[in-house]
Amino acid sequence: MALLSLAIILVALWERRRDVAARARVALFNIVTTVMLAIGVASLYLALFVLMTLAAGIVIPPAAFDHQVGHPPNAWDIARLGWLVASIATVGGALGSLLESDSAIREAIYRSRSARDPGG
Numbered sequence: 001m002a003l004l005s006l007a008i009i010l011v012a013l014w015e016r017r018r019d020v021a022a023r024a025r026v027a028l029f030n031i032v033t034t035v036m037l038a039i040g041v042a043s044l045y046l047a048l049f050v051l052m053t054l055a056a057g058i059v060i061p062p063a064a065f066d067h068q069v070g071h072p073p074n075a076w077d078i079a080r081l082g083w084l085v086a087s088i089a090t091v092g093g094a095l096g097s098l099l100e101s102d103s104a105i106r107e108a109i110y111r112s113r114s115a116r117d118p119g120g
Helices: 002-010 020-059 062-069 075-097 102-110
Strands: none
Touching: 002 020, 020 075
């Protein structure tokens, strides 16, 4: 939630209009932007969590895990490790996106699919 708020505020995605006639449209635009970002962040976080959990289970030898932690790894330990790595990577990605220009971020968010994929 904090990452969404940070992205919306720092990139100025939240629209404000003083015109009374446009308020309903702007409110809908803000809701759609927030929901779209929430779905995107949540789905990519879930994919990253699954990939990191699988990678940890495959790459880390149980003996090395046992040596470092003091007990053999179980599924819960591997899932917690995947959660930690996915969380750190998500925060790092959010902080790294702040290095991009506002126009580049807006273009990535608001560009239509047909503009991104000329073949489809």
